[in-house]
Amino acid sequence: MRHMLQDNIALITPRQFKEQSGAFATTNISGHKTVSAFDINYFFPLYTYPQTTRHDLFSQNDSHERIPNLAQKLIEALKSTFKKEPTPEQIFHYIYALLYSNAYRKKYAEFLKTDFPRVPFTKNHRLFNKLAEKGEELVELHLLKSKKLVKPIAKCEGPGGLRVDKVTYDQNKARVHINPEKWFGGVPSEAWEYHIGGYQVLEKWLKDRKRKELSSEEVAHYTRVVTAIAETISIQGFLDDLFAEVETSLLEVRL
Numbered sequence: 333m334r335h336m337l338q339d340n341i342a343l344i345t346p347r348q349f350k351e352q353s354g355a356f357a358t359t360n361i362s363g364h365k366t367v368s369a370f371d372i373n374y375f376f377p378l379y380t381y382p383q384t385t386r387h388d389l390f391s392q393n394d395s396h397e398r399i400p401n402l403a404q405k406l407i408e409a410l411k412s413t414f415k416k417e418p419t420p421e422q423i424f425h426y427i428y429a430l431l432y433s434n435a436y437r438k439k440y441a442e443f444l445k446t447d448f449p450r451v452p453f454t455k456n457h458r459l460f461n462k463l464a465e466k467g468e469e470l471v472e473l474h475l476l477k478s479k480k481l482v483k484p485i486a487k488c489e490g491p492g493g494l495r496v497d498k499v500t501y502d503q504n505k506a507r508v509h510i511n512p513e514k515w516f517g518g519v520p521s522e523a524w525e526y527h528i529g530g531y532q533v534l535e536k537w538l539k540d541r542k543r544k545e546l547s548s549e550e551v552a553h554y555t556r557v558v559t560a561i562a563e564t565i566s567i568q569g570f571l572d573d574l575f576a577e578v579e580t581s582l583l584e585v586r587l
Contacts, residue, residue, distance in 0.1 A: 333361045335377040338398070341424065341471070342378065345431070346371035346529070347448050354529025355431040355449070357471045367529030374448070377401055378424050406453070409585045414457040418464070425467030426460055427451050432470055432564070435572035455583040463574050466567055473560040473567075476553075480563050484555035490514040494546040499538045510538060510546070516554060523561040533561060 336342060336359070345355040346368045354367040366373050379398040400407070400420040411417040418426075430436050430451055437444065454460050472478040488494075492513025500509045501524050507515040508524065524534050537554065546554075 333375070334383075335380050335401075336361045338381055340377050340379050340381075340398075341421075343376040343424070343428065344373050345376070345449060346373055354527070355428070356528060357428060357474050359475060367531075370530065378420055406585055409583060410453065410460075413455045413583055414460070416457075418460070421468075422461075422464040425464040425471060426453075427467070428470055429463040429467030429571060430575065430578070432467075432568055433571040433575040434568055435575045452578055453583040453585060454578045454581045456577065456581040459574065459577050459581065463571075463578070466571060466574070469567055470564060473563050476556055476560060478560070478563070481556045481559050484552075484559040485520075485562055486516050486518040486555040486558040488514070488551045488555065489517045494551065496538055496541045496544055496546065499535060499542070501535075508534065508538070516558065519558050520562055522565050523558055526561045526565065534558060 341357060341359050342362075343355060344358060344362060344366050356367045358366075362373075362375065364373060365371075378401055380401050381398050402420060402423060406423075407417065410423070431449055440450070443450070454463075469478070473480065489507075490513050492511050494514060495511060497511040498509070501507070501519070501521075502509065502515075503521050503524075505517070506519050506521065507517050508519050509515040519534065524532075526533055534554075534557065537557065541550070
C-alpha cells in the first residue's frame, strides 16, 4: 500500500471467485474485499516506489524514480512487435478493457474461479491501441473523473427528506426509492442490476447508508455512479468484438 502514497494507479482483483468475476481500478489505498464479498482481494500497483527508510538487500534501488510494475519480457515483446514501446498506462488500460469484456469473462469463467486472470495480448498494434482507449475510458469512469459525468443521467426527486429508510427499485418508472416520498429517477434497469465482483453496486451503496440522511454531496455522488455504470455497460457492448479480434491475433509472450 505504501506505493499508493504517491502518484499511482492500481488494479484490484481476487485470485479466485465464488461469484461473478470482477476487477476495479483505484488511485487510493483500498480496503479488503473491495471487489468481492467472499474472496481475498489482491492489489497490483502500476508503479513501485523505492523504499527510502530501509537499507537492506531487499529494498536497494539505484534509482529514486518509480519503476513500472510490469514484466520486462512483456514490455520487450510488445516493443519488438509494435516497433514502439507502449507506455505503462496503455498496458494497464489494455488489461482493464479485457477484464471488462463479457466474452472474455464467459470464455474463461471456469479458470477465473480458481486463479488470477490471464491476459492475452494482441500483436495487432491498432487493436491494442483501441482496447487501451476503451480501457482508459473505463478507468476514468470508475475513478469518477470522466467528462461524461458532468451531466448525470439520474436525478434526486420527490418532496420527501433524504433519509434512507427502505431501498426499492421501480422498474416501470426507472426509479430507486430511498423512502416513500424520495427517489432517484432516470436509473436504467441494467444499471440497477449491474454487479462488480458480486456486489449490486447501486443497491449496496444505499443500503450501507440505511437509517442515515444523505448529504447533498452524497446525492451528487450517487447520480454520478449511476451514470458511470450506464456508460460502463455501453462500452462493454464494444469490447466483445474487440476481444474476438484479439483471439485471432495472439502475441506469444514467455515470461
